[in-house]
Amino acid sequence: MEIVKSGSTIQSLQIGMSIIDLLASQRNPLRFSDIQESTEITKSNLYKYLNTLTQLELLYRDKTTGMYSLGSKLIQYGMAAIGNEDVTSRITPYLQEISHHTSCTVLFSVWTYDGPITAKIWNSNQNLNIGAQLGTRLPPSSSSGKVFTVFQDSSITADWIEKDNNVSAALLRGTKEYQAIQKYKIAFAKEPLVPSVSSMSIPVFNYNAELLGAITAVGFTESIPDHYEDPLSQYLRKSFLEISNIFGYSEE
Numbered sequence: 001m002e003i004v005k006s007g008s009t010i011q012s013l014q015i016g017m018s019i020i021d022l023l024a025s026q027r028n029p030l031r032f033s034d035i036q037e038s039t040e041i042t043k044s045n046l047y048k049y050l051n052t053l054t055q056l057e058l059l060y061r062d063k064t065t066g067m068y069s070l071g072s073k074l075i076q077y078g079m080a081a082i083g084n085e086d087v088t089s090r091i092t093p094y095l096q097e098i099s100h101h102t103s104c105t106v107l108f109s110v111w112t113y114d115g116p117i118t119a120k121i122w123n124s125n126q127n128l129n130i131g132a133q134l135g136t137r138l139p140p141s142s143s144s145g146k147v148f149t150v151f152q153d154s155s156i157t158a159d160w161i162e163k164d165n166n167v168s169a170a171l172l173r174g175t176k177e178y179q180a181i182q183k184y185k186i187a188f189a190k191e192p193l194v195p196s197v198s199s200m201s202i203p204v205f206n207y208n209a210e211l212l213g214a215i216t217a218v219g220f221t222e223s224i225p226d227h228y229e230d231p232l233s234q235y236l237r238k239s240f241l242e243i244s245n246i247f248g249y250s251e252e
Helices: 011-025 032-039 043-055 070-081 088-102 143-151 152-162 175-186 231-245
Strands: 059-061 066-068 105-110 113-123 187-194 197-205 211-220
Touching: 011 032, 011 043, 011 059, 011 066, 011 143, 032 043, 043 059, 059 187, 070 113, 070 197, 088 105, 088 113, 088 197, 113 211, 143 152, 143 175, 143 187, 143 211, 152 187, 197 231, 211 231
Parallel strands: none
Antiparallel strands: 059 066, 105 113, 105 211, 187 197, 197 211
């Protein structure tokens, strides 16, 4: 990236963006020396830029290898900016339909390296504070988090669960709740983010039965069921099959 010196621009911001542009153009993480060689930024200044960008979560530094890659904050910004990304755009009509049927706010969340984030929100009740906005990182204790805990590869979710302050609320493999979510493809959470607001979530699978994301209905606690036999739960279970089918999933 060419740095243009001008009294109307901030040169340090341009330099920081040149580092992000470099990493965005690469398919693999880069070492400090690789970045230094490509950008020709002095080592002392590059340390400062990389530390700042990492703290802002614009970059991610692997603790084991020390290599840098793009951070989750950029994914959040991207998902917020392109809410019509292919999977999201195909799911959006279903979010609207579920919201209309349940009178709930409905979210679609996707996985990032450090946990699921909210990629799309369909609001049925603007006065309901659901405790989540586009790009919000969702905890393991949320119903969305439970879906990712059960259906995402455990080697991927381990660090995310370990970092959560409410580890006791995270599902443990083999528990009755874990097995029920695995069997019935629906998860429940009572007031995980905001008092008086609860949620229920279903997974979205592709043709390989891989998790694409989670759809979550959020509403006042008294209107959200906590068991799979409830008619509203059964409706979401039907929605899980219908939505996953458009991505090639077939339940055996």
